[in-house]
Amino acid sequence: MNIAHVLYRREGPSAVSTLNRPEAKNAFSPEMIGLWQDCIKNAKADDRVRVIVLTGQGDTFCSGGDIRDMAEGKLRSWDHDLSGKRSTLPRSRTRCDSMPGSG
Numbered sequence: 450m451n452i453a454h455v456l457y458r459r460e461g462p463s464a465v466s467t468l469n470r471p472e473a474k475n476a477f478s479p480e481m482i483g484l485w486q487d488c489i490k491n492a493k494a495d496d497r498v499r500v501i502v503l504t505g506q507g508d509t510f511c512s513g514g515d516i517r518d519m520a521e522g523k524l525r526s527w528d529h530d531l532s533g534k535r536s537t538l539p540r541s542r543t544r545c546d547s548m549p550g551s552g
Contacts, residue, residue, distance in 0.1 A: 455484035456506075457491060462499035464492035471507025476515040479523050 456467040466488040468475035477485075492498045505511050518524035 453484065454478065454481045455488055457488040459492075459495065459498060462497060464488070464495070464498045464501045466492075466501060466503050468503070468505040468511055471505075471509070473515060474509040474512035475505040475507065476512045477524070478515045478518050482524075 452469065454468070454470050456465075456469050458465050466485065468477075468481065468485075470476060470478070470481065489501065492501050514524050
């Protein structure tokens, strides 16, 4: 059985991305990083989404990178994708009080 390591759903104006490897304390694997990038791209392309909520399945949000993948050289850096190029993940530094509807 192949279960997605990152789940994605939209609830009203919220996109909810759930890390789904509870057996590994939701440690990031190369597959998870790619799936998470896809979730962010989907949310960014959806004009209805105003916020992205990131959560973890089970009793741990996220334990970081998967040490087994690091030891095997599959996971190198949060700032680089698997090809060694700089990551294209968007970086948000917007203050909450400057968001529309924040009062």
